[in-house]
Amino acid sequence: MSLQSERYFVVNHSNSTEDRRPISALERVFTSTDENLEVISHLLEKHSMMTLYHLREDILNVRDLKSLNVFRRLSIYKEINSVLLIHIMKSMKSVTLTLWRQISAYYELLKTMECLSLGIMTSVHLTNVEPDQYLLATFQNYHMSMLEHLQTTLQYLHLEKMVDDIRVVEQILDNYQQSNIPALMENNNGMPFTAEDLILYNKELHKQMDQLKIVQLRLWTAVKETVRQDVWSARQTLAVGIFILIVVVLASPVLVLLLRHIVHTIETFARSIDISTQKLMAEKQKSDLLLSRMLPLPVLRRLRAQRTVPAEAFDAVTIFFSDIVGFTNISATSTPMEVINMLNMLYKLFDEKIMQYNVYKVETIGDAYMVVSGLPQRNGNRHASEIADMSLSLMRSLEGAKVPHRPQELLRVRAGVNTGPCVAGVVGTTMPRYCLFGDTINTASRMESTGEPMKIHISYTTKKALDEIGNYEMEPRGRLDVAGKGSMETFWLLGKVGGIQNESPRCLRLHDYDQNLLELIIKS
Known part of the structure; x- marks a missing residue:
């Protein structure tokens, strides 16, 4: 969210027509973003951070911002956001089903807000420059991606039965379908809409962004609650395991004594069986010897087998x-x-x-x-x-x-x-x-x-x-x-x-x- 806010301020600053642009607000935004990025600095490449710092320095020091081609250089924000989103997905390896759905919804919501932020940035840029086919195609792609991720977010919210958030997302989708911008973007020959249409649409996008931030906060609260419950369940399971381990450790001497007694009993029983078997074999040899005196051995074998x-x-x-x-x-x-x-x-x-x-x-x-x-x-x-x-x-x-x-x-x-x-x-x-x-x-x-x-x-x-x-x-x-x-x-x-x-x-x-x-x- 800090990167999205910084990108929005940078776009407004670069498209301002005032001779004197206030830079104190930008510096505060940069400082706030750096504080948040400090926590995840190990995830970002040094090259990406240097590119961001160079862009900031140029914006603060150069008066003719149009010569900097700021719009094309704003892709660094998208690159850093992509790294953070990939990190979120990699962190979803070992989670419960509920937490996985909530994090997936949160991920799709972040992707939606990213595309929406890029759309706002592009619409602001279109109001101040001569539009071309590349800008119009980029503007259209951002909005199509935003709709896809928003619909996926809605599906996850339905699974979690988050009624209030579902209502907000559905309202955003309805408002977008009712506006004339989607119909105008289907024809990308020339400039199918006026600057006033873009300004009105930009305001609507800002309103939708504010609504999605509220949904984001509620969804993040739900994620934290689910994590808290999973941690509590894991702690209970660990406590039960520790209790069972303590019981086993305390009962192990008794179990060892019982096992030794059982082994001794089995050994005694085995020895008695061995002695009985030896006696039985001796008696069998005597009986075989006597029978062999009465009958030939081959006949005796057949008699035992066939009766x-x-x-x-x-x-x-x-x-x-x-x-x-x-x-x-x-x-x-x-x-x-x-x-x-x-x-x-x-x-x-x-x-x-x-x-x-x-x-x-x-x-x-x-x-x-x-x-x-x-x-x-x-x-x-x-x-x-x-x-x-x-x-x-x-x-x-x-x-x-x-x-x-x-x-x-x-x-x-x-x-x-x-x-x-x-x-x-x-x-x-x-x-x-x-x-x-x-x-x-x-x-x-x-x-x-x-x-x-x-x-x-x-x-x-x-x-x-x-x-x-x-x-x-x-x-x-x-x-x-x-x-x-x-x-x-x-x-x-x-x-x-x-x-x-x-x-x-x-x-x-x-x-x-x-x-x-x-x-x-x-x-x-």
């Missing part, structure tokens, strides 16, 4: 049966504990031996010991050689063995082997067993019962399977009348060329644990 395991047919397996020669007489003349001790010694020896081969111990019934190879996991044609090697190893381990409670009596066994197809599956639910069915099992049992002590009696199918593998020594026994089978050609398995290796190559073993360790786990 039921269908019976499975195998095209070729080899079955081994053995029993103790004279076991009935030994049992009749021995105590039960002596019989159990003898069987335990024998079966422990057999169990340790068969662990070295790809075989599965099916069951023991009394003195009978049954082993199979080729199921539940198929091993190609190696089932016959696995059983043959195991049988030779078992017979060799019993050479010179005696009955524990009868040192003078040798412990001898018969062994029978047969190869052929069979069906295997899990039978029962309370105490499920993995059982084998088929004529191959019956024939293997007949090979054992018709054999001789410390010899391995094999069928023709087993002999044929071993011939395909090779390196086994066999001799024919001749034809033999077998109960339930008729006449059969059988053979004795004598040995293996090159001897028997301590451990045969094999696929996955059923359970590769040390026997003593298993007993300790079960007993614990």
Whole structure:
């Protein structure tokens, strides 16, 4: 506003026809403007201020002002006002919606007053000089810009519902539309209006400027009130935040203690869960161990996954049966504990031996010991050689063995082997067993019962399977009348060329644990 007032005084001073122009009023205006510009001097460039000072000096010292071309040099005021308006818009980055609308209205109002001031300056100049097309176009552009900014200001005032200011702005717009100057400015050929029209219109513009100053003051008061409310709201928010921070700081020791208690409780609970898990895993290992004694491990896995395991047919397996020669007489003349001790010694020896081969111990019934190879996991044609090697190893381990409670009596066994197809599956639910069915099992049992002590009696199918593998020594026994089978050609398995290796190559073993360790786990 100070710059606009100074510009108005400068225009009037430069267009005055008096020989002696009073300069004291101008000096007071310059001083007032400098005081207001001192606050925002950091925003203005030094070049702009020097241009303003040079203009002032020329106006105060030169008597023939028309020679200075003052009108064109007055653009410095517009330049400084533009800097201030841009600063206002840059200051609107972080404001509330209401404050943003009010500042926007204030900005548009300042632009309106700037254009109106420029229009007044131009109209004053037109009354004292010969008009040309440039001056008329400039005069028209100022008024068109003033109307655009004034209409934008009116829109913001409607949003803020400032009724009194809306009424003033609307009245200014109506007065401008009713005047004849807009119609005259549509034709800019020559001078379409007289100097008297400009003087009357200039007075009307001064009146509108005074009204807009009142609107400016009210709008600025509204802006300050909104800022005060926003600051108060921000202070309340800050106070609440400080209060919450104080509460948190005061309560933090209690929270830390509670957190430590919770962490300790969780750690205790986690340790108890870990101990329980270890105990559970130990019990599970015991149960798995016992179940693996009843069922093959692959079958046990499928049983857990499917709950039921269908019976499975195998095209070729080899079955081994053995029993103790004279076991009935030994049992009749021995105590039960002596019989159990003898069987335990024998079966422990057999169990340790068969662990070295790809075989599965099916069951023991009394003195009978049954082993199979080729199921539940198929091993190609190696089932016959696995059983043959195991049988030779078992017979060799019993050479010179005696009955524990009868040192003078040798412990001898018969062994029978047969190869052929069979069906295997899990039978029962309370105490499920993995059982084998088929004529191959019956024939293997007949090979054992018709054999001789410390010899391995094999069928023709087993002999044929071993011939395909090779390196086994066999001799024919001749034809033999077998109960339930008729006449059969059988053979004795004598040995293996090159001897028997301590451990045969094999696929996955059923359970590769040390026997003593298993007993300790079960007993614990």
